[in-house]
Amino acid sequence: MSDEKKKGLRSQAWFGKQDRDGFMHRSWIKNQGYPDDMFDGRPVIGICNTWSELTPCNGHFRELAEFVKRGVYEAGGFPLEFPVMSLGETQLRPTAMLFRNLASMDVEESIRGNPIDGVVLLMGCDKTTPSLLMGAASCNLPTIGLSGGPMLNGKFRGHDVGSGTGVWMMSEMVRAGQMTMDEFVASESCMHRSKGNCMTMGTASTMASMVEALGMSLPENAAIPAVDSRRYKLAQLTGRRIVEMVKQDLTMDKILTREAFENAIRVNAAIGGSTNAVVHLLAIAGRMGVPLKLEDFDRLGAEIPCLVNLQPSGKYLMEDFYYAGGLPAVIREIQGWLRPEALTVNGRTLVDNSREAPCYNREVITPRDEPFKPDAGIAVLKGNLAPNGAIIKPSAASPHLMQHRGRAVVFESIEEFHERINDPELDIDEHCVMVLKNCGPKGYPGMAEVGNMPLPLKVLQKGITDMVRVSDARMSGTAYGTVVLHASPEAAAGGPLALVRTGDMIELDVAGRRLHLDVPEAELARRREQWQAPETPKRGWYKLYVDHVQQAHLGADLDFLVGGSGAAVPRESH
Numbered sequence: 098m099s100d101e102k103k104k105g106l107r108s109q110a111w112f113g114k115q116d117r118d119g120f121m122h123r124s125w126i127k128n129q130g131y132p133d134d135m136f137d138g139r140p141v142i143g144i145c146n147t148w149s150e151l152t153p154c155n156g157h158f159r160e161l162a163e164f165v166k167r168g169v170y171e172a173g174g175f176p177l178e179f180p181v182m183s184l185g186e187t188q189l190r191p192t193a194m195l196f197r198n199l200a201s202m203d204v205e206e207s208i209r210g211n212p213i214d215g216v217v218l219l220m221g222c223d224k225t226t227p228s229l230l231m232g233a234a235s236c237n238l239p240t241i242g243l244s245g246g247p248m249l250n251g252k253f254r255g256h257d258v259g260s261g262t263g264v265w266m267m268s269e270m271v272r273a274g275q276m277t278m279d280e281f282v283a284s285e286s287c288m289h290r291s292k293g294n295c296m297t298m299g300t301a302s303t304m305a306s307m308v309e310a311l312g313m314s315l316p317e318n319a320a321i322p323a324v325d326s327r328r329y330k331l332a333q334l335t336g337r338r339i340v341e342m343v344k345q346d347l348t349m350d351k352i353l354t355r356e357a358f359e360n361a362i363r364v365n366a367a368i369g370g371s372t373n374a375v376v377h378l379l380a381i382a383g384r385m386g387v388p389l390k391l392e393d394f395d396r397l398g399a400e401i402p403c404l405v406n407l408q409p410s411g412k413y414l415m416e417d418f419y420y421a422g423g424l425p426a427v428i429r430e431i432q433g434w435l436r437p438e439a440l441t442v443n444g445r446t447l448v449d450n451s452r453e454a455p456c457y458n459r460e461v462i463t464p465r466d467e468p469f470k471p472d473a474g475i476a477v478l479k480g481n482l483a484p485n486g487a488i489i490k491p492s493a494a495s496p497h498l499m500q501h502r503g504r505a506v507v508f509e510s511i512e513e514f515h516e517r518i519n520d521p522e523l524d525i526d527e528h529c530v531m532v533l534k535n536c537g538p539k540g541y542p543g544m545a546e547v548g549n550m551p552l553p554l555k556v557l558q559k560g561i562t563d564m565v566r567v568s569d570a571r572m573s574g575t576a577y578g579t580v581v582l583h584a585s586p587e588a589a590a591g592g593p594l595a596l597v598r599t600g601d602m603i604e605l606d607v608a609g610r611r612l613h614l615d616v617p618e619a620e621l622a623r624r625r626e627q628w629q630a631p632e633t634p635k636r637g638w639y640k641l642y643v644d645h646v647q648q649a650h651l652g653a654d655l656d657f658l659v660g661g662s663g664a665a666v667p668r669e670s671h
C-alpha cells in the first residue's frame with residue numbers, strides 16, 4: 098500500500114505512531130502472537146461477532162469468523178475479531194427487541210473506538226442483523242455483511258417442519274387434542290437439527306435477504322444453509338472483498354441509498370418477508386439519514402407479487418429456496434421493478450449481479466406472471482384506531498377476513514390474555530376482534546412478538562383457524578393470520594388503542610387501508626380524560642429505553658441514536 102493510502106487508514110492513528118502511544122497500541126496486541134508487519138499500514142478489518150451459546154442460531158460464528166480471516170489475510174489485511182452483545186430470540190426476556198438498540202450502541206462504539214478500517218458484520222438470529230447494521234451505519238466505514246445461514250429443513254416423522262411456524266401449528270394441535278404432549282416434545286430436536294437460523298421465511302431469513310437486497314453482502318448470502326461448505330466459501334470471499342472495499346473507500350453511505358431501501362422493500366414483498374422488516378429497515382434508514390416512511394412499504398411493495406412459496410405463507414423451507422436458486426433468482430424475476438443504479442458491496446449493481454441468475458424449481462420460486470400469491474407486501478392501515486399507521490401482511494392473512502366488522506374483546510396485557518382466553522365463560526366467537534394493549538415499544542417494554550394471539554379454545558374446537566387480531570405488538574416472522582400489528586401511537590403512549598373497550602365495534606378494511614373504531618368522538622374524548630398512563634421503569638436500560646424509544650412507525654429506534662457520528666478517530670487514551 099502506498100504511503101499516501103496508508104495515511105488515510107484510521108488504524109494508523111493507533112499503530113503508525115512511533116512514540117509511547119504507538120508502543121502501547123502495538124505491544125499489547127502482539128501478545129497474541131502477531132508479527133511486526135501486521136502493523137505496517139495494511140487495512141485492519143474488524144470482525145464484529147455475535148457468537149453466543151445463548152444465541153444458538155449464531156453458535157457456529159467462531160468457525161465462520163476463521164474463514165473470514167483467511168480471506169482478509171489473503172487480500173493483505175489484518176483481521177481482528179471482537180464480540181458485541183448478542184441477542185438470542187428464543188431466550189432473551191422480556192423480548193430481544195428491547196435490546197436491539199442497546200446492541201447497536203455497543204457495535205457503534207466498538208467500531209469507532211478501535212483501530213479499525215473496515216468491518217465484517219457476522220449476523221444471524223433476528224435482532225442481530227438490524228442491531229449490527231444500525232450500529233455500523235452510524236459509523237459509516239467500509240462494511241460488509243455475512244449472515245450465518247439457515248438451518249437444514251426440520252424433519253419430523255416423514256414430514257418437513259419449519260422453525261416457529263411448526264411450533265405455532267403443533268401447539269394449536271395439542272390444544273385442540275389432535276397431538277399428544279409426548280409427540281410435541283419429540284419434535285423438538287427434529288425441528289432444529291443443524292446449526293443456523295430459523296429455516297422458514299421468518300425474521301432471520303427475511304433480514305438476511307434484506308442484507309443481500311440492500312447490497313450489503315455478496316450475492317447468495319441469504320439462503321446458503323449454515324452447514325453447507327459454500328457458506329464457508331462465501332465467508333472467505335467476504336474477507337477478501339472487505340480489504341478491497343477499504344482500498345476503494347466504499348463506505349456504507351454509497352450502498353445504503355434511498356434506491357437500495359426501495360429495492361429492499363420490493364424484494365421483501367416478493368419473498369413474502371416478515372413484518373419485522375418494517376421496523377428494522379426504518380431504523381437502519383434513520384441511521385443513514387435516508388428518508389423512508391412507513392407508507393413507502395405499502396406504495397412500493399403494492400405492485401409486487403409474492404413469488405416465494407415458503408413457510409409461513411407457503412409450503413417450502415430455506416434449504417429448498419437455496420437449491421431453487423435463492424435470492425438472486427427472485428431479484429432477476431422482479432428486476433424490472435428494481436432501481437438499477439443501486440450499488441452493492443462487490444462494486445456492481447444489484448440488478449447486474451442477478452441478471453443471469455438461474456431458477457431450478459418453479460414450485461419454490463414462481464415466475465412473476467404466475468405468482469405464488471398476487472397480494473404481497475405490507476399493507477399500511479390508517480384510521481382513528483392507528484392515526485400514525487398499523488400494518489398487516491396480506492399474504493399471511495385469510496382472504497375472508499380482509500374486510501371485517503366485529504365486536505372487540507379487549508385484553509389490557511398479555512398476562513390478562515393468557516389468564517382469560519380459555520375461560521369457557523369468555524364472551525367471544527370467531528366474528529369478534531381480539532384487541533391486545535400495552536405491548537408496544539414503551540408498553541411491554543420492547544414491542545414483544547405477541548400480536549399473533551392464539552385463538553380461544555372454544556373457537557379452535559369448532560375448526561376455526563383464524564380471527565382478526567389488533568395490537569401495538571409485533572409478531573414473529575414465522576407466524577401467520579389476519580393480524581393487525583404495530584398500531585401507532587401505542588396504548589402505553591396514550592394512543593387510541595388505549596381507549597378501546599370490550600363491546601366496541603371495529604372495522605378492518607384492508608383493500609381500503611382502513612382501521613376504524615366505531616365509537617363517537619365525544620365518547621372517545623370522555624374516555625381519554627379518564628385514561629391513566631402506566632407506570633414506567635425507574636432505572637437502568639429499561640428507563641433509558643422507555644424515555645427515548647420512538648414509535649413503531651418511525652422504526653422504534655431511540656430518538657438520540659437516529660443519524661450517525663461518523664468514524665473520526667477519537668482522542669488518545671493515555
Ligand code: FES
Nearest residue numbers: 154222294295301
Ligand atoms: Fe434465531 Fe429464529 S430464533 S433465527
